[in-house]
Amino acid sequence: MFAYVVRRVLATIPVMAVVALFVFSLLYIAPGDPAAVIAGDQATPEDVERIRASLGLDRPYLVRFGAWVFDILRGDLGVSIFTNLPVSLMIKQRLEPTLSLMVVTLILAVSIAVPMGVIAAARVGTFVDKFVMAFAVLGFSVPVFVVGYLLAYVFALELEWLPVQGYTPFSEGFFPWIENLILPAVALGSVYIALIARITRASMLEVLQQDYIRTARAKGAGQRSILFLHALKNAAVPIVTVIGIGIALLIGGAVVTESVFAIPGLGRLTVDAILRRDYPVIQGVVLLFSFTYVLVNLLIDILYTLFDPRIRY
Amino acid sequence: MNRRDLLKAGAVAGAAGALPGFATAQPAQNRVLKMVPQANLTSLDPIWTTANITRNHGHMIYDSLYGLDAEFRAQPQMAEGHVIEDEGRTVTITLRPGLKFHDGEPVRAQDVVPSINRWMRRNPFGQKLATVVDALDVVDDRRVRFRLKRAFPLLFKALGQVSNSPAFIMPERLARTDAFQQVREAIGSGPFRFKADEFNSGSLVVYERNRDYIPVSSGTTSLTAGPKIAHFDRVEWHIIVDAATAAAALQTGEIDWYEQPPPEIQQLLRRNRNIAIEAIDPLPLTGILRFNHLHAPFNDKKMRQAILPAISQEDFMQAVVGTEAALYRTGVGLFTPGTPLANDEGLEALKGPRSLDRAKALMREAGYTNQPMRLIGPTDILAPAAMTQVGADLVRRLGFNADIVLTDWGTTVQRRTSREPFDRGGWNMLFTSFSSVDFVDPAAHFPLRGNGTNAWFGWPDIPRLEELRDAWFEAPDLPTEQRLAREMQRVAMDELPYVPVGSYLSMTALRRNLTGRVPGLALYWGIRRT
Numbered sequence: 001m002f003a004y005v006v007r008r009v010l011a012t013i014p015v016m017a018v019v020a021l022f023v024f025s026l027l028y029i030a031p032g033d034p035a036a037v038i039a040g041d042q043a044t045p046e047d048v049e050r051i052r053a054s055l056g057l058d059r060p061y062l063v064r065f066g067a068w069v070f071d072i073l074r075g076d077l078g079v080s081i082f083t084n085l086p087v088s089l090m091i092k093q094r095l096e097p098t099l100s101l102m103v104v105t106l107i108l109a110v111s112i113a114v115p116m117g118v119i120a121a122a123r124v125g126t127f128v129d130k131f132v133m134a135f136a137v138l139g140f141s142v143p144v145f146v147v148g149y150l151l152a153y154v155f156a157l158e159l160e161w162l163p164v165q166g167y168t169p170f171s172e173g174f175f176p177w178i179e180n181l182i183l184p185a186v187a188l189g190s191v192y193i194a195l196i197a198r199i200t201r202a203s204m205l206e207v208l209q210q211d212y213i214r215t216a217r218a219k220g221a222g223q224r225s226i227l228f229l230h231a232l233k234n235a236a237v238p239i240v241t242v243i244g245i246g247i248a249l250l251i252g253g254a255v256v257t258e259s260v261f262a263i264p265g266l267g268r269l270t271v272d273a274i275l276r277r278d279y280p281v282i283q284g285v286v287l288l289f290s291f292t293y294v295l296v297n298l299l300i301d302i303l304y305t306l307f308d309p310r311i312r313y
Numbered sequence: 314m315n316r317r318d319l320l321k322a323g324a325v326a327g328a329a330g331a332l333p334g335f336a337t338a339q340p341a342q343n344r345v346l347k348m349v350p351q352a353n354l355t356s357l358d359p360i361w362t363t364a365n366i367t368r369n370h371g372h373m374i375y376d377s378l379y380g381l382d383a384e385f386r387a388q389p390q391m392a393e394g395h396v397i398e399d400e401g402r403t404v405t406i407t408l409r410p411g412l413k414f415h416d417g418e419p420v421r422a423q424d425v426v427p428s429i430n431r432w433m434r435r436n437p438f439g440q441k442l443a444t445v446v447d448a449l450d451v452v453d454d455r456r457v458r459f460r461l462k463r464a465f466p467l468l469f470k471a472l473g474q475v476s477n478s479p480a481f482i483m484p485e486r487l488a489r490t491d492a493f494q495q496v497r498e499a500i501g502s503g504p505f506r507f508k509a510d511e512f513n514s515g516s517l518v519v520y521e522r523n524r525d526y527i528p529v530s531s532g533t534t535s536l537t538a539g540p541k542i543a544h545f546d547r548v549e550w551h552i553i554v555d556a557a558t559a560a561a562a563l564q565t566g567e568i569d570w571y572e573q574p575p576p577e578i579q580q581l582l583r584r585n586r587n588i589a590i591e592a593i594d595p596l597p598l599t600g601i602l603r604f605n606h607l608h609a610p611f612n613d614k615k616m617r618q619a620i621l622p623a624i625s626q627e628d629f630m631q632a633v634v635g636t637e638a639a640l641y642r643t644g645v646g647l648f649t650p651g652t653p654l655a656n657d658e659g660l661e662a663l664k665g666p667r668s669l670d671r672a673k674a675l676m677r678e679a680g681y682t683n684q685p686m687r688l689i690g691p692t693d694i695l696a697p698a699a700m701t702q703v704g705a706d707l708v709r710r711l712g713f714n715a716d717i718v719l720t721d722w723g724t725t726v727q728r729r730t731s732r733e734p735f736d737r738g739g740w741n742m743l744f745t746s747f748s749s750v751d752f753v754d755p756a757a758h759f760p761l762r763g764n765g766t767n768a769w770f771g772w773p774d775i776p777r778l779e780e781l782r783d784a785w786f787e788a789p790d791l792p793t794e795q796r797l798a799r800e801m802q803r804v805a806m807d808e809l810p811y812v813p814v815g816s817y818l819s820m821t822a823l824r825r826n827l828t829g830r831v832p833g834l835a836l837y838w839g840i841r842r843t
Contacts, residue, residue, distance in 0.1 A: 031720065033727035038362045044769065045730050047435070050493040051361075082355035083514045084495050093513050149557060157561050164561040165553060167516075262553040262562075264516030272353060272515045272554075275693070277723045 012294045019290040024065050027279050034081045034277040078280035087284035097167045098265035102250050104185040109192040117200020118227050139194025144253050148187035148260035165262035184261040188253045192246050199242040203235035236307040244300035343842050344546040348570035349559045353552045354518050357499040360435050360478045369835050373520050375481030375501035379473035380537035387469035388538035401464025408455045413525045414484050415506045422451040427488035432480040434492035438471040438756040475537055476750040477757045504543045504838050518550035536833045544841035570823040572835050576635045582822045589825050594833050596649050596749035597816035600700050605741045606773040608734045610684050617809040619675035621662040626815035632699040634817045642816040647802045649752040650816050654798035659806030685714045686741040691722040700744035729770045755782045760811045773810040
């Protein structure tokens with residue numbers, strides 16, 4: 001197992017190298033020019049050229065790529081073209097809000113969706129099952145930003161129970177922190193809940209047909225024990241897989257959610273950087289997202305062995 | 314009473330007994346101004362970039378030797394006064410005593426000289442000034458001396474420029490930075506200090522009142538002239554990109570001021586009696602249609618003139634601000650409506666009934682034979698995007714073989730630098746807008762330049778415009794300036810470096826308990842909470 005983990009960690013290196021090459025090349029050929037954005041609407045073409053030269057953007061592709069890779073290998077993600085701040089500092093500033101949003105969303109989604117899916121499977125064909133499925137369809141169909149606006153309108157603007165926007169760091173207290181995260185987490189979690197609930201239901205339905213479930217019933221095991229001890233654990237592999245895949249969904253959804261609720265997270269940092277063509281920031285954030293995704297997949301592979309001892313690496 | 318009011322009431326009641334009188338008289342939250350600025354602050358150097366948000370940041374933390382009042386007259390700001398000698402060829406400016414930078418160092422003439430030199434490399438007015446400056450010297454710690462080749466009547470106005478990289482004074486060590494490199498720190502001597510430790514670009518920008526700041530002792534606060542008195546201990550810029558969210562935050566009182574709500578959001582906010590919607594600047598911005606003069610079809614004056622009968626300034630402005638007539642102006646020429654140089658010379662072609670047929674006939678006379686043309690424009694900047702949409706519809710209806718390229722702003726600003734012809738990705742037409750101060754006079758009026766390949770994007774070559782601009786810089790009085798402005802407009806409306814497509818007011822939304830806002834820009838002195 002340990003050797004497998006080491007092998008998988010080492011395997012991230014070529015993956016990251018490909019991602020780095022891809023991201024850098026894509027940005028190189030993409031239209032847009034940070035020098036023109038910096039110089040402003042009133043700049044002359046000569047001003048734009050001078051700024052481009054001062055930023056090193058007039059250097060050949062290979063020289064720029066080589067310099068960037070060299071810096072990355074030294075652990076230096078570079079400096080933002082616009083703010084002059086280190087990219088690592090900008091990421092650090094934005095990491096906590098995004099992590100907080102994702103963790104709260106994940107906890108909320110799993111704690112709602114898994115029981116929903118289990119109950120729907122146990123009551124298949126009943127009103128409860130239909131309600132869960134209708135909710136899942138709705139969760140998939142309504143865009144995150146629409147859910148976000150509706151929640152903000154009702155709970156912030158009309159009822160004034162929760163703030164409209166912003167983020168309070170965890171260091172300033174749990175309640176101020178969670179107060180700012182409830183609406184965004186519910187909005188972002190709506191798709192995720194739908195996804196997990198559907199998969200849980202499907203997986204549970206399959207497991208509930210198995211012989212050992214019938215055996216458990218025959219020996220007098222209670223319904224709750226059958227569902228949550230016998231069936232759920234055996235249904236867990238596809239559920240865990242979809243939770244892992246959903247991390248990418250969360251990263252994508254966080255971009256929208258962070259904009260709607262003005263949360264200063266990595267999603268907004270990425271969008272802002274793309275709009276400005278702040279290449280070092282885009283490259284740094286995309287590398288981080290890729291690395292996170294690779295790690296999450298590794299974690300899920302390891303979790304498989306916990307839920308299904310037959311799996312060996 | 315809702316939950317939040319109850320909590321607030323409880324907190325205030327609990328704290329009231331424990332605080333001394335002055336604190337309860339002005340609660341801490343009343344000394345903090347929370348606002349949503351027009352854009353995210355990314356660059357901190359207002360000389361390096363001309364971004365308006367960085368200019369506004371500059372006005373927070375820096376000061377300039379002279380300020381401009383609402384009538385665009387120069388008034389001493391950091392300067393105590395000046396002496397003009399040698400028929401205007403020697404000008405000595407003395408600094409006010411006691412001025413200090415935010416790092417505690419005194420402001421000296423040694424700081425002023427490199428600051429002005431750096432500014433003269435980037436600001437167009439400064440670049441013009443540089444052509445007549447023989448030397449700019451330190452006389453002593455409080456005095457600098459300009460030695461000029463000839464008198465430059467607009468020297469103080471130049472030093473008081475409000476926009477396009479104003480002549481902000483920085484500490485010498487920062488001011489010596491190359492004008493095309495960004496300074497590493499944000500240290501000025503203005504009424505607010507920048508809190509670098511709380512800066513989170515894209516989220517939060519914080520300023521605190523500069524307790525060492527000494528406002529000008531006399532005069533009236535007006536634009537950047539007069540006493541700059543800060544009434545808030547702390548100003549927070551909350552970057553909220555989503556307009557609906559910013560509007561909701563203003564409605565709930567989470568923020569006090571939303572600098573630039575889009576028109577549809579303004580309608581929503583007008584319904585809230587706690588929120589005032591007003592013009593941030595009593596003078597309007599102006600939209601323009603810019604031609605590329607290097608390539609067909611608009612390298613031909615007749616072709617540029619041909620489309621004038623089809624231009625309806627009303628159509629363009631209604632696309633930008635809606636149908637409320639009070640929010641836009643038509644019959645607009647080269648200069649900002651309501652300012653001294655605005656005039657009606659040569660504007661007949663933009664007035665009266667509009668006619669597509671007349672324009673099409675003129676296009677045929679000009680020899681248009683279905684050559685392809687490309688209109689480029691952004692989708693993510695409100696006014697240029699709206700004007701581009703109207704322009705796209707217009708060129709299609711006129712029968713141009715048009716390629717409409719709509720992209721994000723970042724791509725548009727890159728693409729417009731291309732001097733290539735159509736078949737190599739070049740462009741032929743674009744729309745954008747300029748703030749009122751840009752079009753007040755010819756100094757910073759970029760689209761009016763006619764200096765060919767050195768001109769602003771579009772590169773018109775109209776030597777007569779350059780001659781008139783040079784003459785304006787040396788105009789001894791306002792009547793002469795106005796005569797030259799009329800002549801410039803006559804030439805421009807014939808040669809058409811661009812077509813003005815109307816002017817519009819930029820509206821701002823703020824809680825009604827804020828008073829004393831200084832009109833013109835988002836400025837933070839004068840404004841206070843009642």
